[in-house]
Structures are given as C-alpha cells and as structure tokens.
Amino acid sequence: MPKQDRRVIIFLAAIAVFCVGVLLLLNNRPTQTLQTLPQPSPRGGSGNYAPPLGGEGGGSGGSALHVFDPNTIDSASLVSFGLPAWKVKNFIHYRRAGKVFRTPDDLLDTYGWEPADLDYLLPYIRIGSQYQTPPHPSPRGGHNNYLPPLGGEGGGSSYPEKFRTLTLVDVNTADTTLLQRIPGIGSYYSRSIVRLREKLGGLHSLEQLFEIRDFPEGALEWFEIKNPQLRKLNVNTADFKTLASHPYIGYDRTKLIQRRVRLYGPFQNEQELIDANIFTEEDLEPLRPYLTFE
DSSP states (O other), X not given: OXXXXXXXXXXXHHHHHHHHHHHHHHHTSOOOOOOOOOOBOTTSSXXXXXXOSSSSSSOSOOOOOOOBOTTTOOHHHHHHTTOOHHHHHHHHHHHHTTOOOOSGGGGGGSTTOOHHHHHHHGGGBOOOTTTSOOSOOOTTSOOSSOOOOTTXXXXXXXXXXXXXXXXXXXXXXXXXXXXXXXTTOOHHHHXXXXXXXXXXXXXXXXXXXXXXXXXXXXXXXXXXXXXXXXXXXXXXXXXXXXXXXXTTTHHHHHHXXXXXXXXXXXXXXXXXXXXXXXXXXXXXXXXXXXXXXX
C-alpha cells in the first residue's frame, strides 16, 4: 500500500476514535430531569396565576400581592398584581384628578372597576390615617377606618355567624355585616347588593337582585322590602352625570333625553319617553318607580 494511502487511513482512524470517545463521554454524564416548578401565586398558593379580573394586561408572571395604600401605590405595582393595564390607567388618572380613597369601597368609583376587583385586593388594602374619614357609619354599609390584618376582613379570619332559621332582611337598609349572615351571601355579594341599591336609588323588587352576576337564587327567600324610600329621578332637570350613571338609563339614552328636552321642552309623562323612541315599554318598566316629571 502506498505510503500516502496509509497516512489517510491512519488520519481517518484517529478521527473515528476521537468521535467515539466524545460520544462515550457524553453518555456517561449524569442526566438531569427538567421540571417546571409551580410559580408562586399572588394569592399565596401555587400554579400559574391568571387573575379573575376580567381582562388582560397582567399576565401570569406578576409579583406576589402585598399590603398597599391605594392613595400612594404606583401603576407598576398594580399591574404586577394582575390588574388589566386599562383599569390601572383609569385608577391612576382618577387619583391624579384629585380622588382620595378614604375607604376600600371608594376604589369602585374608578371607571371599569368591579366588585370582584375589590374582593380580590381587599385583604391587602391599608388606608393611611391621614386619608381616612372620621369614624361614622359608612353610607355604603362598607368599611370605614379599614385596617384589617392580612387574610381577613375587618376582624381577622372570623365571619358573621349565619342565620340558622329563616330570617327576613330588608334589602334596602341592611349593612354588609347583616347581609353576610344570610346563607349563600358573602363579602362579594353583600357589597354588590349595597352598591346596586346605591346606584339605583333603592330596590323596588327583589327580582332586581338577579342583576348581580351569578346571584344565588336560593338566597332570595331571606330578603324583603319594607316601605321602600326610592330616590326619585327627574329626567327633565337631572344633570348628565346623574342620568348617565343610572343603570336603567346609561350614556346613550341620556344624550337622547337631554337633546329632546332642549328641542321640545320637558317630558310630561312616561309615555313620551316611549313615543320619542328612547325607551321601549319593556326597557322602561323597571325604571318607572324611580321617575318623576314634576
């Protein structure tokens, strides 16, 4: 065999030996099992966090929730809690406009914020004494001078004792503590009831409770309405904000109502609202008890 051919064979053999050695070395290395560890949840549990706050923008990689004062917290922290970016933007804008959050319930004055948002953040809210109102019953039946410990509402981990026998509760006057004594009614539903009656100006029918999302039907038998003092609404003289904020009227109908009043004068009765194609008979029905034309 020619000398040059032998050199080629030896060179190829050396390469082969080197490759075999590398493969053996790699096969002998200890294997590692890759695991995806559960990420800490802002609620203190485990698993990837998907905030139940009705929107995107927070993602599942937010930092753990911590105690905060809504009057001083920054937008980045709110986003890290899992709140949608648009809700955070509305919150900061409202605060810059001069809003002071004196009780946790005041957070719901922010456009787009829902009771579920407050329910989620409530255990972590601490309002500084310089922002709190003097001690007095909350007009919402909510929380004044609220300084609860972590993980509890108002008084640690205890909750109002539930009624053991059927007890009728006036839906228009009961505060959140009394409402939570009803089986099936917790902090979320009690605050939702108080907020609904504030927006409406009182409830004239128990069926209105079903306007609260997923309201438990079985709880209805515990409620009653005694001598309702409904807040009357004059569509001819009320300002835009008052009309638009009423759940049965809204922004678009308010524009139509006020345009009609400017062009043709005040409405005389409910039928004129229907004749002007602002309401249908069905739409107007729940609003009737609140209307006045005087």
